[in-house]
Amino acid sequence: MDCIQQTTDAWGFESNCQLKFVNFEAHENHISHETEGLSKKHLVVRRGKPFKLTLLFRSQMWNPRSENLVLEVCLGNRSERIPVQFSKEEYQPHSWSAKVYPGGLHLKSAEVHVCSPVQSSVALHRLLLHLETRQTRRSYSVGDFVLLCNPWLKDDPVYMPMDVQIQEYVKSDYGVLYMGTPRSIAQRPWSFGQYEPGVLEACLTLLEVTPQHFKDKDKDFIRRTDPVYLSRVICAMVNSNDDLGVLEGKWQGGYKDGVNPTEWSGSADILRQWVSSNCEPVRYGQCWVFAAVLCTVMRVLGIPSRVVTVFNAAHDGDANLTIEEFYSSSGEKLNLSKDSIWNFHVWVECWMARGDLGAEFGGWQVVDPTPQERSAGVFCCGPCPVAAVRERCYEARYDTPFVYASVDADVVRVIVREGRVVGRKVDTESVGQLIYTKSLHSDAPDNLTGTYKGRKTMQQRVTMTLYSSAARCSLRSPPTGLSCQLSPQETAPALEVSLSIDGVPSVGENISMRVTVTNRSASPRLLMEHLNAQLKAFNSNPERSFWKAHKEVSVQPGEVLTLHHIIPPAEYEAFLAGEDIVNVAVVIKDKRTEERVLAFQEFNISSPQISVEIEGGDSIQVNKKYTARVSFVNPFTKVLSGAVLTVEGSGLLQGKCQERLLLMQPEEKIEKAVTIVASLAGTKLLMATFSQSSSSRVVSRSFHKVSVTAA
Template sequence: MDCTQRTKHIWGTAYSQCQLKFVNFESHENRNAHETEGLSNQHLVVRRGKPFKVTLLFRTQTWHPHRESLVLEVWLGNRSEMIPVQFSEERYDPHSWSAKIYPGDVHSQSASVHICSPVQSSVALYHLVLHIETRQSRRSYRVGAFVLLCNPWLKDDPVYIPLDAQIQEYIKSDYGVVYMGTPHRNTSRPWSFGQYEPGVLEACLKLLEVSPQHLRDQNRDYNCRADPVYLSRVICAMVNCKDDLGILKGKWQGSYKDGVNPSEWSGSADILHRWVSSNCSPVRYGQCWVFASVLCTVMRVLGIPSRVVTVFNAAHDGDGNVKIEEYYSSTGEKLNLSKDSIWNFHVWVECWMRRGDLGAEFDGWQVVDPTPQEKSAGVYWCGPSPVVAIRQRCLGAPYDTSFVYASVDADVVKLILQGGKEVGRELDTESVGQLIYTKSIGSDTPEDLTGTYKGKKGKTRSSTFMLPYSAGFSSVYHSGSLSPGGMSPGLKVSLSIDGVPSVGESISMCVTVTNQSSSPRLLTEHLNAQIKEFNSNPEQSFWKTQKEVRIKPGEVLTLHHSIPPSEYESVLAGDDIVNVAVVISDVRTEERFLATQEFNIGSPRIAIEIEGGDSIQMNKEHTAQVSFINTFTKALDVAALTVEGSGLLQGKHEARLVLLQPGNKIEKTVTIVATSAGTKLLMATFSHSNSTRVVSRSFHKVSVTAA
């Protein structure tokens, strides 16, 4: 920085012999040493507790250290701290600011100063002033600004994480995978965190500057920003816009025409850029995986190790009783009668930090959930909640541990209703939190975290089981219990889906009934299928069937059913979730037994190929070929194949066909140019006028290296 043109004299008009001409922030050397290369082109970005180097170039007069002292002043907001520059080789004090010049760092017209912040400095943009002092005078220069981040490499930092592989995955990697679907058939969706995209770091700093905490009390906010617990809580609230000038507005149903359908996002940078360019107006729209992925980006930028985690069959416990009630009709249709719900999958973030407020036993991964579900202390934020506290059922541990515990370990009571009265029930102690995944280190394969969340409940855990209903008896039994009066239920019912159904194929199911009694039975089977959103109860049925069957004592009866494509193609698209339920009723005893399954239907494939391979050079043109083959048995009207990719393509590129015959192909060739290094994503979607929804969506990972 040329201080002749950009210096403001802050103190008087007295002159020392030496004058500052230029300041070199040694950006390349500092960025390499602090592992911040690529985070910003506007500011020097360094990490707390680690020295960074600044070289001062003086004018024609030689600086005389014995006659002229150097004093640095670091400003944060409206407060500052003076740092005398010392000649020393002593170790840095981890608890205070220091500035040192080593032997050999002073030349005739320059000096290199090594500045070190306290290890628990606040994460923020700092301004630096240099004072050149003699006994008679002081000359002062504003020499520039730098951004200070957490330092997960440093043992004394509360976000220190020990393994280099963890640092690479949870801080430096700009690429992740989000797992979606159901426990029985989960799919992976890549996500570009985009922390090296231009402007992303500045957007993260802006997020802190417009938070209610900062706007209410700037000095207190700056002081608290040294603590990753505080940072994660503030950022969690700011990712959604419920209480503040947050980034994303949530929406889970209805039209998305006045924004972006959440399923169309593939990276955080575009979202953050839109938020900044709209003067902090919320970006429309997000759902859980979008909220979580953006939060993960902000946390990684600020230096807090973070990963995106998916909980399959996550409970939303609105009343805080750690139980979820679900209601079914006597014909197997799931009813919208409960405020609680089971999400087929829910996505949140784990952040790694020490919990000085709780004690060392609660250090490590913490759940932080930015999806606005329930208020906590009057605000839509959730966490950080220690994973170890969830597993040990320390439900009072701050923050929001009871709510998070219910998400992964609540019981489900399934009730069968007829005429508004309960005629049967089932207790399910296993399905909630059935599977918990995150991306493995260095691989796109999932790492199973279920065991880190789920310990013993303090009771016998069991698989889903059935209890018959008896009028006036409403207790919930555990596995192995007898029905009222000491009678065995006598029937065992299960429901399974054959294979992995895909769009255009028949959905095959199997109901198995075992008569464990010594009497023959006349049974009525009701089977029902409903489409559902991943985070709510199903919509109305699109298929149902019923029939009477007889079963002998000890017999195992297998009932096969199939839903042809013609029965569902007008309501189902790729990756949609289906709820199937069977109610078996005994005609004589009126006992009813329920079995349920939820599965997501597969989507046809879109092929994406990049000429020369998936590793490309920045700022060079490369060709990508995208194609879709109609695997359906009928022609598709007005077929559209759309390609887009943040950091690779400007806008959307589309190919259209009036009619796409069975077995025929639609394709699009695009020229991609990467504007920054890192991992980028190409996204392609296929749709047609026969369906109101996107039929298939595919992602392709592209590795970009500097030219």
């Protein structure tokens, strides 16, 4: 029951009827509006759908013949009066209404059904109630209620026709993020946490501290009817670059003054920390953290959303729709370009109509909160229609050229030596090689690549060829001192070279590679092979080289020559840990003609497994104790010093539990038993990490999904 605060009679007269309290019927309304669990503090309802209030009067019942009952909804400086009427008529979708149905009047109580316009503002609204006669008005402050978007309602711009999709993209609090490289994809569970205490309130706070709200509250409230506006504003607020946003990004250096982005496993802790610190940015995030938090906020507000991973995502730094990469003549990748290709990049797709663009651009929209480039002066990206990317409609708002380049740009790979271009190859296939999201009802990936990359028409092929040719000749903005003069041998290469990795290398195992050279010429060739391996961050160019090989070989006319190479663990263990990415490149040089051909591969080292077993299975009940046993076996041939096994899980454990070994022998096991208790139903995650305190390196990380049901 909600307490009622009575205000002063406007004309100084007593009215006969007095309101005692109002029952917001939260349980019934939350079931009807599909908002169960979102808040224990507020009534949470969806726009365009009626919700019920029960009014209880004191000593005398409300008499509709002598007194008018009027509701008033307030938002900022704006308010709207809603006379309560007796009616059987359908609700009007574009205006507020309040009705008492026949039989809705009882002894000292009345059932009132209130319905908001289908395009109401997403916000916390204040509700007043007035009892009015010709001479008097008695007013009451009833309380607050939250209005959200309504994907079940056909007239709502976020309407989604299939209920199974709404259950996955709005109501589900569990997701899977895909990371790694196209040849070795890792799954990372994530708890969106929209039903965790305080998360809805954090999302409402986020809307109240935007630059748009500070500048003009009433205008902001009016525009919050539109999911296009909401998604753009929230996208900018998830990063802290321009405002009081949620997350600060960091991609290099240490994380001692915050949390390493790889340690987050859910959005709730991030949002609650941001609110409790008075909107100080949470440290730190990277693309998947930004995207997952954005997905949480959008689902809370009722906008269908999903997290999407683009493998080999291009960052077109000079906005020419072409990516330039530079290699030395010995196969070392050089940091000379404004462009980069991220092994994976994570953004969000949000579902909505695009009234500003036309029906053909409705549906899934790319919204990317990772601060890369400014859009209209602000670090945000989108909403960009996926349909516009597929059809290459670059003029469609917002940021379509940047998103298109991310998934379908051409790559020009250049070999340089002593300031001259000595080799060049154009790759039209690798960017956006795979685009994944979580499938409905399954952790398996749903391949979205075809929704972004339609077949090019002949005219598009001609346009892109001319565009790419101009880029190849000029390199747009060649690095200082680099000559773009072509070597004559580049026009018709007689050598074909490929590089492949055997299997998926795991920590503690050999990295096996094959270089295949095909001699298409009619004469024998004397070749020099240069092979180079570098550690690579997922979102930038490689760092240092940790392994090199050089060999002179000969190949006969028409011969296909295969060269095998192995990098043993002893030569990479000091540089690589689980989930690290490696760039391996080979340059084959003809010693007579000086023709050079480049091939490369990027792959991630898979982590050794951490075992997690829950007594009685992975389905547990609320408020009951269970034991989880976590263990790790040293896969290396060497002794590990400062071994640390850490277990944590939001909603299952308070804080972190650790087990330590000063020295850990090869094949030795470290084990930790922890007691878990779930406070809420839903999908929860246990995260276990194995690290070496002596080097501060995480060797392995594991996530274990736990299904929690009501007792």
